[in-house]
Amino acid sequence: MTYDVQKTDDRDTREATLPRVFLREPGWHISQRVGSEKTFCYQMAPGEEFYHRLLDGEVIVSRGEEKLCLPCAERRGLLTFLPKPLRDQLAGVDIEVTERLGEYEVKG
Secondary structure, eight states: OOOOOOOOSOHHHHHHHSOOOEEOSTTOEEEEOOSSSOOBOSSOOTTOSSOOBOOTTOEEEEETTEEEEHHHHHHTTOEESSOOOSSOOOOOOOOOOOOOOOSSOOOO
């Protein structure tokens, strides 16, 4: 989940580059990491053999004592970029209509 956002004063351009993020799993919360106490992400990043720090001001996903940075939460499948559909699409039903002559004659 890496997005290179260039600093710009054009609000429309800046908003177009940031995706909307949705949290799918119940029981998880989005919060901001605040404070100078050392806190580590509960998941190692690919190719790393250590747990990385969560930084002051970083947006995190948490459940109880478990805290994840957004890239690790995405790799774990907690985050998605597509909204949940309102409902399942209803199955279509083909109805065959036969032409019938009515009681009244239509003149054009």
